[in-house]
Amino acid sequence: MDINETKAIRSTLLEEAGKCRACRFCIDVCPVYQATEWVESMSPYGRLQILKYLINGTLDEDDPLIYSLYTCLQCGRCDLLCRAKGQNLEVSNLIRMGKYLLSQGLVKGKKSEKV
Amino acid sequence: MDVNVARLAKDLAKIVGKKHVFTDRPTSIVYAKDVMPWDVEEKNVPYAVVRPSNSQEISKVLQYANEKLIPVHVHGSGTSLVGLARPKTRCILLDTARMKEIRVYPERSYFEAGPGAHLAEVRKLLTRHKAMLPVFPGSELVATIGGTIAVNTSAHGVDAALGKPGDYVLGLEVVLPTGEIISTGTESTRRAAGIDPTKFFIGSEGLLGVLTLIRMRLIPLPHFEHIVAYYKSTDDILDTVMEMYRQGIFPPLFFEFLDERAARVGYEAVGLEEPLGAVAMMRVHSWSKVGSEERAGDFIEFMKVGNPIEAKIVKDMEEWDKIWSSRAEAGNYMYRLGTTFGSEVTPRVDKLKDAYHEAKSVILNLESYKNPEFVSFGHIGAPTIHAYAFIPTKDIPNEVKKAITLEVREKTEELNIKYGGCGGEWGLTAQRVSFLKKRYEEGLYEVLLKLKRAIDPNDILNRGNLQGWT
Numbered sequence: 001m002d003i004n005e006t007k008a009i010r011s012t013l014l015e016e017a018g019k020c021r022a023c024r025f026c027i028d029v030c031p032v033y034q035a036t037e038w039v040e041s042m043s044p045y046g047r048l049q050i051l052k053y054l055i056n057g058t059l060d061e062d063d064p065l066i067y068s069l070y071t072c073l074q075c076g077r078c079d080l081l082c083r084a085k086g087q088n089l090e091v092s093n094l095i096r097m098g099k100y101l102l103s104q105g106l107v108k109g110k111k112s113e114k115v
Numbered sequence: 116m117d118v119n120v121a122r123l124a125k126d127l128a129k130i131v132g133k134k135h136v137f138t139d140r141p142t143s144i145v146y147a148k149d150v151m152p153w154d155v156e157e158k159n160v161p162y163a164v165v166r167p168s169n170s171q172e173i174s175k176v177l178q179y180a181n182e183k184l185i186p187v188h189v190h191g192s193g194t195s196l197v198g199l200a201r202p203k204t205r206c207i208l209l210d211t212a213r214m215k216e217i218r219v220y221p222e223r224s225y226f227e228a229g230p231g232a233h234l235a236e237v238r239k240l241l242t243r244h245k246a247m248l249p250v251f252p253g254s255e256l257v258a259t260i261g262g263t264i265a266v267n268t269s270a271h272g273v274d275a276a277l278g279k280p281g282d283y284v285l286g287l288e289v290v291l292p293t294g295e296i297i298s299t300g301t302e303s304t305r306r307a308a309g310i311d312p313t314k315f316f317i318g319s320e321g322l323l324g325v326l327t328l329i330r331m332r333l334i335p336l337p338h339f340e341h342i343v344a345y346y347k348s349t350d351d352i353l354d355t356v357m358e359m360y361r362q363g364i365f366p367p368l369f370f371e372f373l374d375e376r377a378a379r380v381g382y383e384a385v386g387l388e389e390p391l392g393a394v395a396m397m398r399v400h401s402w403s404k405v406g407s408e409e410r411a412g413d414f415i416e417f418m419k420v421g422n423p424i425e426a427k428i429v430k431d432m433e434e435w436d437k438i439w440s441s442r443a444e445a446g447n448y449m450y451r452l453g454t455t456f457g458s459e460v461t462p463r464v465d466k467l468k469d470a471y472h473e474a475k476s477v478i479l480n481l482e483s484y485k486n487p488e489f490v491s492f493g494h495i496g497a498p499t500i501h502a503y504a505f506i507p508t509k510d511i512p513n514e515v516k517k518a519i520t521l522e523v524r525e526k527t528e529e530l531n532i533k534y535g536g537c538g539g540e541w542g543l544t545a546q547r548v549s550f551l552k553k554r555y556e557e558g559l560y561e562v563l564l565k566l567k568r569a570i571d572p573n574d575i576l577n578r579g580n581l582q583g584w585t
Contacts, residue, residue, distance in 0.1 A: 018509055021450050022148050024192055025256050028233065037135075038212035038231075039166075040193075041142040049148050050141045058154075064139035085256075086384060086447030 044078035191262030203579020230261020267318035355421030370496020381441030462534035548583030
């Protein structure tokens with residue numbers, strides 16, 4: 001992937017995750033949120049926020065961040081809920097894109113951005 | 116404040132178990148974020164998120180916090196629209212999500228719920244028992260009953276039709292800021308006259324204690340009828356609301372509206388034909404089917420005072436679901452097109468129209484952002500005016516978002532004072548402090564500070580909310 005393509009994905013992710021209103025309506029439909037006894041960083045809402053703050057350089061890539069993003073099962077329930085409640089974000093796809101950037105070492109968060 | 120986070124994590128883990136303490140930044144930031152339009156700042160990020168399972172654990176967390184003088188911020192689902200949910204200082208964030216047990220006792224005519232129970236779950240369970248939950252926020256899917264009673268919000272419910280949720284609370288278990296666990300109220304459906312400490316904690320917004328058990332009366336599930344009415348303009352709806360109160364007509368349970376702009380957006384979003392003007396929606400209730408049909412018919416007859424283009428009872432629930440979604444999700448439908456900055460004015464009912472037009476003028480003449488659009492929707496029959504500045508972009512710097520929010524707040528506070536309003540249901544302390552000082556002078560605010568100091572001498576719980584955000 002060339003640098004322009006990476007920039008485009010980062011920019012899309014930042015823009016789309018920035019649209020999340022933090023209403024949290026999606027949390028209850030997430031099986032991982034349920035399985036972890038309702039931890040918000042293990043919910044679709046939490047993952048979108050984490051992605052946003054990773055790409056804008058507020059967060060570092062660290063174990064809890066990776067754990068949160070990589071526990072997404074891509075079941076898509078949050079997408080349906082977000083659509084039904086009017087925001088219409090493709091939440092699971094955004095999380096998938098974020099995981100891709102991480103796996104390719106194309107986004108590393110605060111410390112690495114400074115370097 | 117110098118806090119050793121590793122030490123803090125170990126100490127909290129001794130109380131609630133290691134699995135239920137988080138000190139990583141991603142989790143802390145996720146819990147700190149709320150619906151307020153600007154991003155969390157470093158001062159908002161908790162040192163730790165702790166997730167107790169019972170009142171004894173909460174008591175120990177609070178005793179520990181008092182010993183170490185670390186603030187504790189109580190978290191339900193973080194759905195407050197005006198900043199109550201965002202910690203104002205670095206703190207231990209106490210998440211009530213694990214305390215969501217609901218028990219219904221039909222033979223005692225009440226139910227009990229843990230603070231973390233989501234309203235949708237409570238409603239589902241109560242419906243099986245043919246009972247109604249008297250709380251109707253748009254965030255019902257995830258809003259907690261603890262947060263709802265701590266704020267005492269009716270939301271869609273018209274106060275004059277059903278009262279406030281707190282009116283149905285029989286008793287509470289509360290952990291005081293210093294860790295004592297107390298019980299208030301009654302297990303009878305007969306409530307105390309005179310001083311009932313239950314009332315001190317209803318609407319206390321987590322400043323005076325953590326609600327750990329809520330006992331509420333079972334209300335027989337009424338029959339409902341639904342009405343939709345189309346008007347040439349919002350003014351006709353305002354006239355109808357004022358006339359309803361002037362004539363002493365019993366108000367519907369819900370009396371909601373979409374102004375011309377919100378109606379276009381909402382109806383398009385749900386796939387209905389664009390209305391010609393503004394739309395009003397009502398839910399009428401009665402204890403018998405015949406009664407609810409009669410009330411709906413009478414109300415439609417009354418509504419002729421506002422000259423609607425059309426007013427009808429909607430029997431087809433699929434149609435009603437679409438119509439209602441255009442209103443229920445109006446906030447999200449507008450938000451996905453840009454950025455919204457809300458306000459709340461709750462005027463004297465005979466001044467509704469004047470207050471509405473002044474609120475509109477405030478929005479259209481903002482100094483912090485030139486030429487925003489005006490949009491309004493919400494609980495107009497309550498009466499509540501939600502006057503929104505709508506800006507059709509997300510690309511607004513944080514400092515500008517803050518300036519717009521503060522200007523809208525300050526100028527709509529003036530309208531609440533001018534028209535005798537209380538600040539409304541969004542008017543939580545986090546946002547209401549400057550209003551309280553202006554509306555009631557410093558004396559009343561001093562009383563609140565004294566009350567807080569008496570019960571929470573170290574200012575541990577929800578520190579900063581009684582000082583208000585800026």
